[in-house]
Amino acid sequence: MSIKLTRRGLMKAAAAGATASLAPGLLTSRAFAAGEVVAATYPGAFEESYRKVLAPYVAKATGAEVTLTPILALDQVAKITASRANPPFDVALLDEGPMLESLPLDIFEPFPAAKSKSNAELGKPFQSASVGPTVTVQLIGIAYNPKKVSAPPTSWLDLWKPEFKGRVGLPDAASSLGTVFLTEVAKLKGGGEKNIAPAFEALKDLLPNIGAIAPNPGALGTLLQQGQIDIAPFYFNNTLLIAAKGVDVAFTRPESGLVLVRTSMHIVKNTKAPDLALAYIDGATSAEVQQQLQAAPYYLVPTNVNAKFSDEIANVVGGGPDALLKNPIPDWPTINAARTDWVKQFTAIVRK
């Protein structure tokens, strides 16, 4: 088997290759029409919610093309710092922990609150402090399979019960979810963000119960769906989204409270479309979009005071916006300073 390589053949192949590479440009030439805004969003529930509600709303309001990039918070920070002059997206979506960690890196534009249409409508704790408003508050509690778990769990420590041997799923320590699980367990055992040792002690006792550790938070949903695990710490909106798709899963608030993770949007420095980025963020914080997003099946808690809590959200939170803020918010500056150490300790304990 031999291939005859001639100059003519090589030239033909090169010309074909060059023409082929032009084709995508010809097909998407409408991208050059009214402007484009590229926004980052978390993969899974967030991406689905924004793709179905927010992106069409912003596209209609501005006439621009909205592209969503599914990417996790810390990966966003890494990508932006890797190419500051030409960032891969115009709007970043970050949890509070990664957001505080990235402030010294100076990768966000100061938020033009005066030009923003919706910033003033947000609740006081959610308005932009300097770099961007809080668009939603993620609720962390316990997700479980109601068909296999007879009594709904009431506390984080229920995961240690012998009846859950090999059935518990945990997120990895590098994610917000995993970190929050550790701090809540520490608090129940007499410690906290500043004294995490009780949580790691308890983790050693949890080892026989652990069925799987998900490499990223979204994978927990897949594990619940496959029946690989029956109980895990998880996000409220993620749980209800897969429940709506027919997965046997329910969500419950632990007695110590739902952990709140404030998720905010930011305009990335050196973006080519700062006005469109602002319009996107305004869309995400507008009453109209948030009212839609907090209904079935998205269940994203609204931060705009004009968007009323749906029944499901009011039920799990135990009331309205005042009840929401009674739930614990982690001390992220303390957590961020110790993160490397926690990742190593967690890895050392759970690896087989």
Place this chain on the structure above:
Amino acid sequence: MAAFASTPGFVAALHSAARRRRWALTERSLAAPLGLFYLVFLFAPLAALFVVSLSADRTFSRFGFSQYATFFSERLNWAILGETLELGLMCTLACLAFAYPLALVYARAPRRVRPLMLFLIVLPQLTSSVVRTFAWIVILGREGVVDSTLLSLGLPRAGLLFTTPGVVVALTQIQLPLMVLPLINAVIGLDPHLLEASQSLGAGAWRGFFRVILPLTAPAATAGALLVFTAAISAFVTQSIVGGGRLVYMPKYIYDLSIGAQDWPFAAAATMMLLAAALLAVAALSWLGGRAARRVQR
């Protein structure tokens, strides 16, 4: 044309032309574009990564080898590196065990069947390795094909998902074409008379394999082993998804340290250690392959 270019007269003519200070198409200038590409896009970033690993803290204020000292002093890091290399070794041995029979069957198959066989061997490569990894989750999971079949036969579950054997199985299937293709090339290039001669001298099938086929195909086997080993130790997606969060190998560890904990200097040091270990393995395998090739030529 290749044969013409390698004659000594042609090469001497090229060199004398170069000596006359006119730009000439020597081997060095032909290789220069690719060399420049590697320099800019491979060696320069690696050098930058090495510099990052020399920083003592995240703000790059002091430099030294403290990150490497930390890496060497903590048992956890050695354990993870060791397990990663062990995974590569197990995957390589499993690939060898499957690839040889496959190559021998291919060599003895009638010519009409060979294109079909080649297509079947290469078929997995036509789908992305991520897709194949997710397929393995469906097969190995608690409600998957393997466990359901075992349960229906009245046997206990295999429970292969999120275990080391499960990762080895998935990685072996994904990397197998890398080993089979060089071996096929080597086996069909074997002189069939050699095996006949060994049979007529009284060697059975197994001895014929170990004394004739194995030594003659050893260079190709080490080439395949090189490819499979380096691919297996750096297969981030398969290791993380089929292994789960409890089986921590170097790629996921480096990812957690760099993006999760944002500890770039330590992550860079860990990367350098993985690179050094892989280069050592490549050097060892190349030396083995060189020795085997020299024995064959004798």
